[in-house]
Amino acid sequence: MTRNDTRLGITLMIVTTFIFAAQDGLSRHLADAYSVWMVVMIRYWFFAAFVIAIARRQAGSIRAAAATTQPLLQAFRGALLALEIMVMVLGFVFLGLVESHAVFACYPLLIGALAGPVLGETMGWRRWTATAIGFVGVLIVLRPSGGVFSPYAAIPLLAALMFALYGLLNRYAARRDDAATSFFWTGTVGAVVSTAIGIWFWxxxxxxxxxxxxxxxxxxxxxxxxxxxxxEVAEVGAVQPFAYLQLVFASALGIVVFDETLRLNVALGALIIVGAGLFSLRRARRAAA
Structure with a gap:
C-alpha cells in the first residue's frame, strides 16, 4: 500500500544513501584484501536470498514472482547490474571512493541522453544543455593535470553507463512486468552471474x-x-534529488577512513555534475506534469 508522505520519504532516502555509502566503504576495504569478484559473489548470495523472500511475500510464490513474458530482457538486466557492481568496486580499488563517486554521479545525465534511443522518449534543449554541462563537469574531474586522468578513470564512467542502461531497462521492463518480478530476476540472475565469475577466485x-x-x-x-x-511512502520525483547525498557520504568516508584527498578539480566537477543532474530532473518532472 502506497501513501504520500514526502517528509518521511526524504528521511528514508537519506538513510538509504548513508547505508549504500557504508556498503561502498566495506566493499572497498574487502576488495583491497580479496578478489573483487569473490566479494561481489558473496554479497549477491545474501542479496538473492533477500530478493526471493521479498518476491514470495509480494507475489505469493516464487513461480508467480518469476513469471514474465520477457525473460531475455529480465535476465540481461540482472546480469548487467551484477557486472556493473563489479566494475564499480574495481573503481573503488583503483581510484578510491571520492573520485569514483564524482564520476559515477553523471549516470542520471546518461539516462536522459539514452532515453531517446532506448525508450523513444524526447528531451528538450534545456535538458540537452544540462547534460552537456554535466559532462564538462566529468572532464573537469578527469583533468589530466589533476592526476585522475588515467586508464582507471574509465572504470567508474563505464559503471555509470552500465547503471544508466540498467535504469532504462527497468523502465522498459515495467511496461509488462511488475516490480516484484523485476526485483526477483535482478537478484537471482545476478547471483548466478557473479557466482560463475567469482567462484574461480575463492x-x-x-x-x-x-x-x-x-x-x-x-x-x-x-x-x-x-x-x-x-x-512506497513518497513520489520518486520528490525524493530522488536526495540520492546525490550518497556522493557526499561516500566521499566523507573515503577522506576520513581511507585517507583519500578531495582535490579542487574533483570537488568543482562533482558540483557541476550534481547541479546539471538536479536541473535535468526538475525539467523531467515538469515535462511529466
Missing part, C-alpha cells in the same frame, strides 16, 4: 573480515529494503 577470509563481509551483506539487503520503503 580464498579464505580472516575472522575479522568475515564479520565485515557479513556487514556488507546486511547493508546491501537493508539498503534495498529502505529504498523500497522510500518509494
Amino acid at each position: 580464498e579464505p577470509m580472516t575472522p575479522g573480515d568475515s564479520v565485515l563481509m557479513g556487514l556488507l551483506c546486511i547493508t546491501g539487503a537493508l539498503g534495498h529494503f529502505t529504498l523500497i520503503k522510500t518509494y
Whole structure:
C-alpha cells in the first residue's frame, strides 16, 4: 500500500544513501584484501536470498514472482547490474571512493541522453544543455593535470553507463512486468552471474573480515529494503534529488577512513555534475506534469 508522505520519504532516502555509502566503504576495504569478484559473489548470495523472500511475500510464490513474458530482457538486466557492481568496486580499488563517486554521479545525465534511443522518449534543449554541462563537469574531474586522468578513470564512467542502461531497462521492463518480478530476476540472475565469475577466485577470509563481509551483506539487503520503503511512502520525483547525498557520504568516508584527498578539480566537477543532474530532473518532472 502506497501513501504520500514526502517528509518521511526524504528521511528514508537519506538513510538509504548513508547505508549504500557504508556498503561502498566495506566493499572497498574487502576488495583491497580479496578478489573483487569473490566479494561481489558473496554479497549477491545474501542479496538473492533477500530478493526471493521479498518476491514470495509480494507475489505469493516464487513461480508467480518469476513469471514474465520477457525473460531475455529480465535476465540481461540482472546480469548487467551484477557486472556493473563489479566494475564499480574495481573503481573503488583503483581510484578510491571520492573520485569514483564524482564520476559515477553523471549516470542520471546518461539516462536522459539514452532515453531517446532506448525508450523513444524526447528531451528538450534545456535538458540537452544540462547534460552537456554535466559532462564538462566529468572532464573537469578527469583533468589530466589533476592526476585522475588515467586508464582507471574509465572504470567508474563505464559503471555509470552500465547503471544508466540498467535504469532504462527497468523502465522498459515495467511496461509488462511488475516490480516484484523485476526485483526477483535482478537478484537471482545476478547471483548466478557473479557466482560463475567469482567462484574461480575463492580464498579464505580472516575472522575479522568475515564479520565485515557479513556487514556488507546486511547493508546491501537493508539498503534495498529502505529504498523500497522510500518509494512506497513518497513520489520518486520528490525524493530522488536526495540520492546525490550518497556522493557526499561516500566521499566523507573515503577522506576520513581511507585517507583519500578531495582535490579542487574533483570537488568543482562533482558540483557541476550534481547541479546539471538536479536541473535535468526538475525539467523531467515538469515535462511529466
